[in-house]
Amino acid sequence: xxxxxxxxxxxxxxxxxxxxxxxxxxxxxxxxxxxxxxxxxxxxxxxxxxxxxxxxxxxxxxxxxxxxxxxxxxxxxxxxxxxxxxxxxxxxxxxxxxxxxxxxxxxxxxxxxxxxxxxxxxxxxxxxxxxxxxxxxxxxxxxxxxxxxxxxxxxxxxxxxxxxxxxxxxxxxxxxxxxxxxxxxxxxxxxxxxxxxxxxxxxxxxxxxxxxxxxxxxxxxxxxxxxxxxxxxxxxxxxxxxxxxxxxxxxxxxxxxxxxxxxxxxxxxxxxxxxxxxxxxxxxxxxxxxxxxxxxxxxxxxxxxxxxxxx
Numbered sequence: 001x002x003x004x005x006x007x008x009x010x011x012x013x014x015x016x017x018x019x020x021x022x023x024x025x026x027x028x029x030x031x032x033x034x035x036x037x038x039x040x041x042x043x044x045x046x047x048x049x050x051x052x053x054x055x056x057x058x059x060x061x062x063x064x065x066x067x068x069x070x071x072x073x074x075x076x077x078x079x080x081x082x083x084x085x086x087x088x089x090x091x092x093x094x095x096x097x098x099x100x101x102x103x104x105x106x107x108x109x110x111x112x113x114x115x116x117x118x119x120x121x122x123x124x125x126x127x128x129x130x131x132x133x134x135x136x137x138x139x140x141x142x143x144x145x146x147x148x149x150x151x152x153x154x155x156x157x158x159x160x161x162x163x164x165x166x167x168x169x170x171x172x173x174x175x176x177x178x179x180x181x182x183x184x185x186x187x188x189x190x191x192x193x194x195x196x197x198x199x200x201x202x203x204x205x206x207x208x209x210x211x212x213x214x215x216x217x218x219x220x221x222x223x224x225x226x227x228x229x230x231x232x233x234x235x236x237x238x239x240x241x242x243x244x245x246x247x248x249x250x251x252x253x254x255x256x257x258x259x260x261x262x263x264x265x266x267x268x269x270x271x272x273x274x275x276x277x278x279x280x281x282x283x284x285x286x287x288x289x290x291x292x293x294x295x296x297x298x299x300x301x302x303x304x305x306x307x308x309x310x311x
Contacts, residue, residue, distance in 0.1 A: 002029045002030055002031055003029070003030045003031070003060040003061070004030060004031040004032075004033060004057055004058070004059045004060055004061075005025050005030050005031070005032055005033070005059060005060065005061045005062075005063050006033045006034070006035055006059035006061070006062045006063065007021075007022065007032065007033070007034045007035070007063050007064075007065055008035050008037070008044065008062050008063065008064050008071060008075040008078075009035075009036075009037050009041065009044070009064050009065060009068040009070075009071030009075065010036065010037045010038075010041055010068065010070075010071060011036075011065040011066065011067075011068050011071075013034070014256065015065070015066060016156070016158055016159060016285050016289075017065070017066045017089070017091060017132075017156050017285070018065045018066060019159050020156065020157045020158060020159055021063065021065065021089065023159065023161075024157075030060075031057075033056065033057075033059060035048060035053055037071060037074070041068075041070040041071050041074065042070065042073060042074060043074060044071060044074030044075060044078070045074040045075075045077045045078035046074075048074075048078050053078075058082070058084075059084060060084070061084065061085055061086075061087055062075055062078070062079040062084055062085070062086045062087070063086075063087045063088075063089065064086065064087070064088045064089070064126065065089055066089055066090065066091040066092075067090065067091055067092060067094075068090075069090065069094055069119065069122050072086075072088060072122045072125050072126060073122065073125060075126075076125040076126060085127040085128065086125070086126040086127050086128070087126060087127065087128045087129070087130065088123075088126040088128070088129045088130075089129075089130045089154070090123075090129065090131070091131070091132055091156075092278075093119060093136075093139065093140065093143070093144060094115060094119055095112070095115045095116045095119045095143070095144075096139065096143070096278055097278075098112065098115060099112050099115075100276060100277055100278060101204075101205055101206055101276050101278045102205065116143075116144075119144060120144050120145050123140065123144045123145070123146045124145075124146070126150075127150065128150055128151075128152075129146060129150060129151045129152075130151070130152055130153070130154035131151060131152075131153055131154070132153070132154065132155060132156045132282060132283060132304070133153055133155075133281055133282060133283055133304030133305075134153045134304065135280070135281035135282075135303050135304040136153070136281055136282075136304070137151045137152070137153055139281060155283065155288075156283060156285060156288055157288055158285065158288040158289045158291075158292050160292050162256065162257055162259075162260060163259070163260050163263075163288075163289045163292035163293055164260060164292055164293060165264060165293055165294045166260055166261050166263075166264035166293070193223060194223045194224070194225050195222075195223060195224045195225070195267050195268075196224075196225045196227065196265065196266040196267050196268075197224060197225065197226050197227065197266060197267065197268045197269075197270065198227045198228075198229065198262065198263060198266035198268070198269045198270065199212050199226075199227070199228050199229070199230070199269075199270045200228075200229040200230055200259065200262065200263065200269070200286055200289075201229075201230050201284065201285065201286045202230055202231060202232040203230055203231065203232030203233065203234035203235040203237075203238055204232055204233075204234060204274075205234065205274055205276060206272060206274045206276060206278055206279050206282065207272050207273065207274055207279075207284065208272065208273030208274035208275065208279065208300070209228070209234065209238045209273075210237075210238065210241055211273040212226065212228075212270055212273060213226075213238060213241045213242045213245070213248065216242065216245055216247055216248045217245060219247065220245065220246070220247055222247075224247060225247055225249065226245075226247055226248045226249070227248075227249050227250075227251055227266065228242075228248070228249070228250045228251065229250075229251040229253070229254070229259075229262055231253065235250075259289070260289075260292075260293050263289065263290055263293045263295055264293050264294075264295060266295065267296075268295070268296055268297070268298060269286065269290040269293075269295050269296070269297050269298075270286075270297070270298055270299075271284050271286055271287045271290075271297055271298065271299030271300070272284045272286075272287075272299055272300060272302065273299075273300050274300075279300070279302070280300075280301075280302050280303055280304070281302070281303065281304045282302065282304055283302065283304050283305060284299070287299055
């Protein structure tokens, strides 16, 4: 019988990194099980008792997915009492996000110090920790006091069952594209003459959407269309910055499985352009998605990329 991993916590099953991790375990021959905490994250082990988790087949590993620091303590109590190792895949530091990325608190503030102390305590609990880049490993070692020997980079990747090249739907006959009418052909030619650039993803300081808006502002006289597809707290401010720019469009949200079609309909896709230290440490999900869709991608210089990717 193969090994079994138990995903633990109040996490989003549909989130890209969680889906990729589950697929990777299955590809390695592991069985994947889930314990979704529904009551209180801090008392997840108590909930596990009342919901009869011990009646399931015993896992060989417990994995706490992305950004679920609040689930770590209970997961470790439950697993360690049974001699089971715990793997945490945080992706981001809660303290880094509040202090350096969002700049909500200054490092010397009492609440920032409390958050740092709490996160250090949390990071000491699991047996293994994976980060999306080697830069995050360095950050955790320096600021969160995590021993390097229990950390390793694990690149985010993407769900290649969803993100893959989309074949052209336009049929070619005698070297010309068939069109039902002259109007359709005229529209197609117009679209082909416009160079289309896409930003897709969350509107976060990390991603630097204001940089993209300024690039669009500088190219108003050129046949370049700048499209934005996404969501997030900073969408309204991005739209405000782009007000009046005729070469910028904010696309309607599409289902997750339709995102590859949008990516493949553009000539260039954009990655991360934030100015924070965190932006220099990450490889955005969108970069992996665009690579899987075989679309060229522009991204700011990031020390988080492996050396071979910078050559």
